[in-house]
Amino acid sequence: xxxxxxxxxxxxxxxxxxxxxxxxxxxxxxxxxxxxxxxxxxxxxxxxxxxxxxxxxxxxxxxxxxxxxxxxxxxxxxxxxxxxxxxxxxxxxxxxxxxxxxxxxxxxxxxxxxxxxxxxxxxxxxxxxxxxxxxxxxxxxxxxxxxxxxxxxxxxxxxxxxxxxxxxxxxxxxxxxxxxxxxxxxxxxxxxxxxxxxxxxxxxxxxxxxxxxxxxxxxxxxxxxxxxxxxxxxxxxxxxxxxxxxxxxxxxxxxxxxxxxxxxxxxxxxxxxxxxxxxxxxxxxxxxxxxxxxxxxxxxxxxxxxxx
Amino acid sequence: xxxxxxxxxxxxxxxxxxxxxxxxxxxxxxxxxxxxxxxxxxxxxxxxxxxxxxxxxxxxxxxxxxxxxxxxxxxxxxxxxxxxxxxxxxxxxxxxxxxxxxxxxxxxxxxxxxxxxxxxxxxxxxxxxxxxxxxxxxxxxxxxxxxxxxxxxxxxxxxxxxxxxxxxxxxxxxxxxxxxxxxxxxxxxxxxxxxxxxxxxxxxxxxxxxxxxxxxxxxxxxxxxxxxxxxxxxxxxxxxxxxxxxxxxxxxxxxxxxxxxxxxxxxxxxxxxxxxxxxxxxxxxxxxxxxxxxxxxxxxxxxxxxxxxxxxxxxxxxxxxxxxxxxxxxxxxxxxxxxxxxxxxxxxxxxxxxxxxxxxxxxxxxxxxxxxxxxxxxxxxxxxxxxxxxxxxxxxxxxxxxxxxxxxxxxxxxxxxxxxxxxxxxxxxxxxxxxxxxxxxxxxxxxxxxxxxxxxxxxxxxxxxxxxxxxxxxxxxxxxxxxxxxxxxxxxxxxxxxxxxxxxxxxxxxxxxxxxxxxxxxxxxxxxxxxxxxxxxxxxxxxxxxxxxxxxxxxxxxxxxxxxxxxxx
Numbered sequence: 001x002x003x004x005x006x007x008x009x010x011x012x013x014x015x016x017x018x019x020x021x022x023x024x025x026x027x028x029x030x031x032x033x034x035x036x037x038x039x040x041x042x043x044x045x046x047x048x049x050x051x052x053x054x055x056x057x058x059x060x061x062x063x064x065x066x067x068x069x070x071x072x073x074x075x076x077x078x079x080x081x082x083x084x085x086x087x088x089x090x091x092x093x094x095x096x097x098x099x100x101x102x103x104x105x106x107x108x109x110x111x112x113x114x115x116x117x118x119x120x121x122x123x124x125x126x127x128x129x130x131x132x133x134x135x136x137x138x139x140x141x142x143x144x145x146x147x148x149x150x151x152x153x154x155x156x157x158x159x160x161x162x163x164x165x166x167x168x169x170x171x172x173x174x175x176x177x178x179x180x181x182x183x184x185x186x187x188x189x190x191x192x193x194x195x196x197x198x199x200x201x202x203x204x205x206x207x208x209x210x211x212x213x214x215x216x217x218x219x220x221x222x223x224x225x226x227x228x229x230x231x232x233x234x235x236x237x238x239x240x241x242x243x244x245x246x247x248x249x250x251x252x253x254x255x256x257x258x259x260x261x262x263x264x265x266x267x268x269x270x271x272x273x274x275x276x277x278x279x280x281x282x283x284x285x286x287x288x289x290x291x292x293x294x295x296x297x298x299x300x301x302x303x304x305x306x307x308x
Numbered sequence: 309x310x311x312x313x314x315x316x317x318x319x320x321x322x323x324x325x326x327x328x329x330x331x332x333x334x335x336x337x338x339x340x341x342x343x344x345x346x347x348x349x350x351x352x353x354x355x356x357x358x359x360x361x362x363x364x365x366x367x368x369x370x371x372x373x374x375x376x377x378x379x380x381x382x383x384x385x386x387x388x389x390x391x392x393x394x395x396x397x398x399x400x401x402x403x404x405x406x407x408x409x410x411x412x413x414x415x416x417x418x419x420x421x422x423x424x425x426x427x428x429x430x431x432x433x434x435x436x437x438x439x440x441x442x443x444x445x446x447x448x449x450x451x452x453x454x455x456x457x458x459x460x461x462x463x464x465x466x467x468x469x470x471x472x473x474x475x476x477x478x479x480x481x482x483x484x485x486x487x488x489x490x491x492x493x494x495x496x497x498x499x500x501x502x503x504x505x506x507x508x509x510x511x512x513x514x515x516x517x518x519x520x521x522x523x524x525x526x527x528x529x530x531x532x533x534x535x536x537x538x539x540x541x542x543x544x545x546x547x548x549x550x551x552x553x554x555x556x557x558x559x560x561x562x563x564x565x566x567x568x569x570x571x572x573x574x575x576x577x578x579x580x581x582x583x584x585x586x587x588x589x590x591x592x593x594x595x596x597x598x599x600x601x602x603x604x605x606x607x608x609x610x611x612x613x614x615x616x617x618x619x620x621x622x623x624x625x626x627x628x629x630x631x632x633x634x635x636x637x638x639x640x641x642x643x644x645x646x647x648x649x650x651x652x653x654x655x656x657x658x659x660x661x662x663x664x665x666x667x668x669x670x671x672x673x674x675x676x677x678x679x680x681x682x683x684x685x686x687x688x689x690x691x692x693x694x695x696x697x698x699x700x701x702x703x704x705x706x707x708x709x710x711x712x713x714x715x716x717x718x719x720x721x722x723x724x725x726x727x728x729x730x731x732x733x734x735x736x737x738x739x740x741x742x743x744x745x746x747x748x749x750x751x752x753x754x755x756x757x758x759x760x761x762x763x764x765x766x767x768x769x770x771x772x773x774x775x776x777x778x779x780x781x782x783x784x785x786x787x788x789x790x791x792x793x794x795x796x797x798x799x800x801x802x803x804x805x806x807x808x809x810x811x812x813x814x815x816x817x818x819x820x821x822x823x824x825x826x827x828x829x830x831x832x833x834x835x836x837x838x839x840x841x842x843x844x845x846x847x848x849x850x851x852x853x854x855x856x857x858x859x860x861x862x863x864x865x866x867x868x869x870x871x872x873x874x875x876x877x
Contacts, residue, residue: 063725155606252736253717
């Protein structure tokens with residue numbers, strides 16, 4: 001009871017700006033024009049992908065061979081492919097999968113990379129083994145590894161979760177586990193640089209616990225590079241997924257994703273350019289908007305800009 | 309003096325004009341540029357059975373006889389085809405005698421003799437040699453040189469159809485002098501011989517970069533003085549089917565690109581550029597869907613898709629197999645993926661004409677959803693709450709696998725939609741062609757292991773006689789762990805009557821009788837639903853408009869008559 005009143009009090013007085021951290025961050029974020037534009041585009045894409053199918057109700061897998069290779073029309077705003085499937089419906093359906101895969105894989109890679117990077121940067125004794133592990137993963141040839149993982153787990157996951165969810169888990173896991181190494185290296189470098197600064201020494205000598213130092217002082221200072229990794233990671237994950245699907249290691253072929261639509265459309269570039277244009281545009285816009293958002297978030301989170 | 313000069317110049321001009329009119333001079337047409345979108349790794353077809361290696365090497369080394377564009381045998385380095393009528397093939401079917409053309413020379417100027425032919429047999433059958441074309445010499449007991457221009461081949465058992473050793477692009481003659489130290493395990497080590505074989509063909513290898521570029525030049529000792537018309541050939545490897553076709557048809561950078569396996573509408577946009585043309589020939593390739601007679605359930609572990617796993621829970625029902633076939637509209641599949649290079653078929657042996665059956669065309673070639681539904685209703689497969697038919701807890705839902713290729717994926721989707729109309733569900737899966745056809749016994753995704761309910765791919769048989777091919781569906785040819793998954797009976801079909809009929813075929817010499825038996829065997833497979841034949845596929849290659857003299861051949865190498873190729877004047 002007391003809690004609510006205590007917290008309610010400041011918000012009431014908040015007509016004049018009061019500097020709560022969240023508000024301050026939002027203010028900083030808004031100051032970054034590109035970030036705001038990126039956020040708007042990103043929200044638009046997410047909304048389109050998740051709400052769009054309720055407005056444009058054509059099934060993405062409905063084949064109508066008589067209507068193949070059509071240009072944009074009222075019935076098919078993005079045209080149709082060589083089997084007569086509606087491209088708009090496919091781009092929307094593909095977006096849901098691509099975005100989900102991209103984000104989930106990015107988060108996994110980011111978590112692993114940050115964990116390994118901070119640990120090896122901060123604790124000197126862990127540095128050697130962890131960095132050698134990173135080298136090991138960097139040296140692993142991706143494709144044979146994927147083949148082995150797929151061979152070992154595909155049927156088990158398929159029977160446990162069904163073909164689609166099973167493959168989703170597998171792909172997210174595979175992309176995440178094979179793309180955290182660069183983040184780890186960058187984070188380690190940054191941690192090493194931050195660690196030697198006076199405020200860390202001060203925090204240490206004041207008797208602060210190690211994990212508190214990492215969370216309160218180290219992480220905010222290396223957040224900028226993590227954010228950059230994250231934005232690059234989404235793009236890489238979307239592209240890797242499409243490469244996997246192309247090799248037949250990913251989702252079933254009648255399961256549209258942006259990358260697969262792009263690959264499938266490449267041969268038809270002259271005939272129906274929209275087959276390449278829309279999925280390509282969707283991937284680029286997503287990556288670009290996420291990049292700008294990352295840029296803005298980094299500015300907003302940077303302790304040095306906060307002081308201003 | 310001046311007069312003499314004019315006279316000479318005039319004479320030179322006359323010579324130049326006359327030669328260009330007749331274009332009957334070796335090397336008059338300059339360079340020929342070829343693009344293979346799969347690169348060539350060796351010029352020795354005995355070390356790699358890949359089509360690209362066989363085709364590239366067929367410009368250099370030649371067989372005694374080969375198949376022409378109609379699938380008929382023509383003598384090549386031999387003077388005639390040995391038959392029982394001309395006495396070349398013994399009445400007891402145990403031996404045959406080849407007469408070699410006289411005065412044949414290797415490209416290094418030495419004589420081509422019967423010893424080279426004998427050596428070729430020894431080379432490919434040497435112990436531990438790993439010869440890729442060994443099957444061509446199956447049943448051959450001995451090969452001997454009777455005199456420098458006569459070769460006698462003897463067989464272990466009577467061979468009703470003896471034309472496989474030394475016949476066709478897969479069984480060319482190599483020079484004994486060049487390969488004499490390359491027998492058995494030493495074969496792959498002879499890099500120089502394998503990359504630059506001495507041959508009797510119209511071209512010789514000048515430079516060989518494995519998996520990249522090969523340059524050829526005209527063979528100075530070729531048996532026809534005015535051929536080949538091209539002085540040199542550049543064969544570039546790599547890329548993909550679409551870009552290779554584009555390089556010939558649209559940009560005109562190359563004269564000939566092999567295997568234009570691209571969607572028909574894409575080829576049409578390329579053809580609109582007016583730089584090239586497509587040539588199509590039909591051999592024996594059939595795209596088919598195999599139906600698994602055994603149970604591929606993953607929970608069976610190592611036993612899955614073998615006889616020990618037991619019959620398939622739903623595909624072992626003949627009504628289901630028939631209904632799956634009835635539901636398919638082949639015309640739509642061809643329209644979407646094959647265009648001119650595909651014909652609907654219900655046969656696994658679609659050619660040559662005398663062995664192609666028409667018995668099942670009536671019911672099988674046309675889509676009949678109604679009949680398929682009726683068949684399933686009568687067999688007790690009733691639609692469940694999700695629209696998928698089921699009986700006793702078994703759903704008609706199939707894992708459908710094939711290799712990665714945009715045409716195949718499109719076909720998969722079409723078939724899935726057609727099957728959905730009769731209440732059958734399909735889960736699509738595709739594996740990279742190098743894995744799917746790779747034959748690695750450790751991989752679960754090979755077409756031999758068939759860890760799926762249905763699978764689709766193309767297969768064909770060499771030459772024009774289907775006996776060996778039809779023997780692939782014998783009971784004991786099933787792939788299983790016991791034989792390292794090497795069998796060719798992929799659907800795991802087993803019928804004692806079929807086995808008996810194949811035995812009869814192997815003892816029949818009369819060609820008409822053989823054709824009749826082949827048709828019966830082919831019909832049996834279609835009627836019992838060992839597979840669903842979909843498309844009789846043609847070979848389709850792109851050529852520059854300026855190129856003439858081409859005879860597309862599906863029975864032998866596509867460059868079998870490259871000596872006759874020339875530029876249009």
